[in-house]
Amino acid sequence: MSDPREILAGTSTIVVVGASRDPGKSAHSVPLQMMRHGWRIIPVNPFVDQIFGVRAYPSLADVPEPLDMVNVFRPSADALDVVKAAVEIGARSIWLQQDIVNAEARRLAEAAGIPYVEDRCLAVERALGRLSRVSG
Template sequence: MQQSDIAQILQSVKTIALVGASDNPSRPSYGVMAYLLAQGYDVIPVSPKLAGKSVLGQQAVGSLKEIGKHVDMVDVFRNPDAAYGVAQEAIEIGADVLWLQIGVINGEAAVLAQDAGLKVVMDRCPKIEIPRLGLHKSA
């Protein structure tokens, strides 16, 4: 995927479902969620363990299907084996983008999502890409 494609995705999405969210500040998903919220994105934490709880002021849900509005991007903090199932759910809810975090590499999940019309970013992190592409909001 070209840098311009990644920039276009990050500029166009508004609602992000963060799958594999954690309420532990030492976990990467927590830091990325905090960063995305600070950048003005609407971030929905998705974790069966945290369903009904608040993470960084956002109500967590147990699965993508529980989100009651359109999700532009599904950001995946799960092991690579789980990515295929998340891709299936992202397709089912009509998401536009499947973003697999650094280390979450699953070619079958990527092909499934692409074949269903989703844009796919794999093995990258929006917290790194936003400032690298000069898209971050200045304080």
């Protein structure tokens, strides 16, 4: 597994697969916190048009720009499919949120040479590393 804080420090845009409109879910509060600390967030959710006032895309393949970090808020069983798509598209890094673990997904990302983190919370790592991005 790659160094989480190093990956986060080198990331400016986070594509969040499974981003949620529900403020009670971590798939909403974590990306919102990252946005407030200067990261650009691109939500991926096939059931909404916008989250955080930002256009949401139905899948990774629909995001019309290179993928910096793919952040996964999907169940562990779904992680392999998300990682396959991220690898195919050429994501620079992949991050599975806390409690999301998938050994096959990890092997696939590592075989592709893509920095990979699993079972870690972006917001916690940001706070521990005292990281923020400069907006603008």
